[in-house]
Amino acid sequence: MEIKIENYYEYVNKENIEKYLVCNICDKPLIEPVMTPCAYVFCRRCIEKSLDDHCARCSSYTKSKHLVVLTDPDILIELDNIQVKCKLCEQMDIRRGYFQNHIYEICPKAIITCSNNENNCSWIGLREELSTHLTTCSYQSSTLDSQKEKHGKFFPYLNIDLQQRNLQNHDVAIAVKALLINQRCTSLDLFNKKISSESASIIASVLDNDILLGIISFRNNLLCDSGVQFIAHALSTNFHLQLLDLNNNSITDIGVRLLAEMLKTNQTLIKLTLSYNRISNEGMTILVDVLINNNSTLRWLSLAGNSSINDLSTHSITNLLRHNTSLTTQKQ
CATH class of the missing domain: 3.80.10.10 (Ribonuclease Inhibitor)
Known part of the structure; x- marks a missing residue:
């Protein structure tokens, strides 16, 4: 399952974001920015999805192999520094470049699996509930990394077909x-x-x-x-x-x-x-x-x-x- 981190945040003061940081297709701040031979900049996912051998902006002949990854450090830093709000815990003013760390390790409202998942523990819940679960988890491992135990493993439930997953009762309720x-x-x-x-x-x-x-x-x-x-x-x-x-x-x-x-x-x-x-x-x-x-x-x-x-x-x-x-x- 592809995890789209941007599904979990929204932009703060979007109207104040500089235009040169915004994709010409989705009209949102660039994600994995790439440049066409005609010097227009897009999100990689946006341009590859809409590409039909022509640039989405000027219609000049373009193929995926012609796209160049944007490496300008100043622009990349500006993109990382854009402020976002977590949709799950509603924390404000998170740097976008730091948001993946927020979801994977910090967000108390993120759905995670137990740190002992590899030892067959089937628990799924909010990160803020993990410490309580671990006090009674019967799958504890003496070799488990302390940081991994603290964070759990992010479980990206979004829109899924529950009938296609082997979940029942408590597990399906958490999902x-x-x-x-x-x-x-x-x-x-x-x-x-x-x-x-x-x-x-x-x-x-x-x-x-x-x-x-x-x-x-x-x-x-x-x-x-x-x-x-x-x-x-x-x-x-x-x-x-x-x-x-x-x-x-x-x-x-x-x-x-x-x-x-x-x-x-x-x-x-x-x-x-x-x-x-x-x-x-x-x-x-x-x-x-x-x-x-x-x-x-x-x-x-x-x-x-x-x-x-x-x-x-x-x-x-x-x-x-x-x-x-x-x-x-x-x-x-």
């Missing part, structure tokens, strides 16, 4: 936490990852402040009512998530009551699926009440496969569809 902290994720499919209520609490701890995630699926996991409590509490103050899939999580009427409380304040969720749980007519009544009296934004609700919901709930469903005009689909 999700990294994704949300990095503000890089718009959709999460956590199907069949054995996520427990404890792991749900880890995910929920950053879910309330997320501004990009629009879809999250916990389908076929082990949340139960206790896990739903954490998710519902987080979504009470999350105003961006639109689809929540909680199918097949052993949720009962207790969990439904927690979700109903969340729906009283959450006005962005438009799809909620609760199929194949352990919800009864009582849970159905709870949902009907909140959707009639407190929520007009949910448009799609699924309760298919809840065997304890029977014909006695027909009146509640009819009442719901009569009074809640925003709910277009109610699947039982």
